[in-house]
Amino acid sequence: MxxxxxxxxxxxxxxxxxxxxxYAHQEDSIPAYVQALMREIHFVGERTPPDAIVHTVFVGGGTPSLLSGSQFDSILRALRAAFKFSSAPEISIEANPGTISREKLDALRRAGVNRISFGVQSANTEELRMLEREHDFLDVIEAVGDARKAGFDNLNLDIIYGLPEQALSTWQTTVGRIVDLHPEHISAYALTLEHGTPFGRWANKGLLPLPNPDLAADMYEWACDFLAQENYQQYEISNWAKPEKQCRHNVQYWRSKPYIAFGAGAHGYVNGMRYSNVLRIKTYIERLSGFSADKYQFPRSPAIVNAREQTMREEMSDYMLNNLRLTETGVSGSDFRSRFGCGVAEVYPEEIAELIRDDLLEKMTSDNSEVIRLTKRGRLLGNQVFMRFVDG
Ligand code: SF4
Known part of the structure; x- marks a missing residue:
């Protein structure tokens, strides 16, 4: 799949x-970009093995909700023409509250979109302003209400914790207000100060009070307990869902299963190869405009700028890093063996023994197979665990 x-x-x-x-203020390029995207879809679809079945689509960004309903319709038609789909595929888009009208939601539903992930981030006006988000919480309430009226029964709300000067109480209010909207899925990520962003630069100059790691850990633990009480099952370090509402697309990533990439800067993983497309919008459009088709084999397209076949050891390392994120199901011993032909404890004997001893990993049995997964402490200290499996 x-x-x-x-x-x-x-x-x-x-x-x-x-x-x-x-990129901001490049909306004039949207029509040409959508045309280029459809050319890439057609091109890759023609070269895809005939037995390949697609079971999830995720349209991310950026702000996909800036596209019109008819642009989405064209893109989804192009996908259906180019690929074979399973009987009930999950088709998600990301949307910003405030950029999506009831009419557009109706059009998305008609086009076949069945899941929306709203970038909410906070229910607190000051925090939204600090993040430079353009919506307020009333926009969120309206967008969720409109999505329900349009027939969406699978909504995710994204929130961020560990903001500079964020108080535990404002975080608790945000989580409570999110739960009051009854989304099927909640993602809660810690703020990371990325190099090259204004936040990163301000933090380096001491102009932005760094998030306090202890307080961020308290926020995370509080959210884990609160969301469990509210019957959200945590299935990944940063993701909670109602029964049967896990994001199938993201589980595909965490299970190290294949995904094909389309669009500027998109990353893909197919047949043990990780690859990415050119970043710039203009270059992407140019690359999809005139090219010699013969030199590309699945999943490559003229947009690819980086592609690398992984070694077996890198595949194993990625597999551990991805699957350990799944807090309930973790790394399945039988799946690891069927994929790599050897046992996980044979490849990582010391790492696993030490991490179990340090109460960061635990072993259990599920469906007659041994499972290795993060402990509660390991979820908080995930990076320490993952570092042990990083190849080289
Ligand atoms: S965080 Fe802001 S700039 Fe980044 S993708 Fe979302 S809306 Fe766009």
Missing amino acids: YSLYLHIPFCSHRCAYCDFNT
């Missing part, structure tokens, strides 16, 4: 903490 990721690199404003491949 394959997944497809489509990147829409447009935003009406560039937020100070963001390091995604996205």
Whole structure:
């Protein structure tokens, strides 16, 4: 089963903490970009093995909700023409509250989109202002209400904790207000100060009070307990869902299964090869305009600028880093063996023994297979665990 990721690199404003491949004030390029995207979809689809079935699509950004309903319709038609889909695929888009009207939501639903992930980030006006987000919480309430009226029964709300000068109480209010909206899925990520962003530069100059790691850990632990009480099951370090509402697309990543990339700056993983497309919108459009088709083999397209076949050891390392993020199901011993032909404890004997001894990993049995997963302490100290499996 394959997944497809489509990147829409447009935003009406560039937020100070963001390091995604996205550009503000380039909306004039959207029509040409959508045409280029459809050419890439057609091109890769023609070269995809005939037995490949697509079961998830994720349109991320950027702000995909800047595209019109008819542009989405064209893109989804192009996907359906180019690929074979499973009977009930998950088709998600990311949207910013405040950039999506009831009419557009109706159009998305008609086009076949069945899951929306709203970038909420906070319910607190000051925090939203500090993040330079353009919406307020009333926009969120309205967007969720409109999405429900349009027939969406699978919504994710994204929130961020560990903001500079954020109080535990404002975080608790945000989580409570999010739960009051009854989303099927919640993602809560810690703020990271990325190099090259205004937030990163201000922090380096001492102009931005760094998030306090202890307080951020308290926020995370509080959210884990609170969301469990509210019947959200944590299935990944930063993700919670109602039953059967895990994000199938992201689980594909965490299970180290294949996904094909489309659009400027999109990353893909197919047949043990990790690859990425050219970053700039203009170059992406140019590359998809005139090219010699013969030199590209699945999954390559003229947009690719980096591609690397992974060694077996790198594949194993990625597999551990991805699967350990899944807090319930972790690394399955039988899956590891069927994929790599050897046992996980044979490849990482010392790492696993030491991390179990330090109460960061635990072993258990599920469906007659041994599972290795993070402990509660390990979820807080995930990076310490992951470092042990980084190749080289
Ligand atoms: S809206 Fe999202 S993708 Fe766009 S700049 Fe802000 S954080 Fe980045």
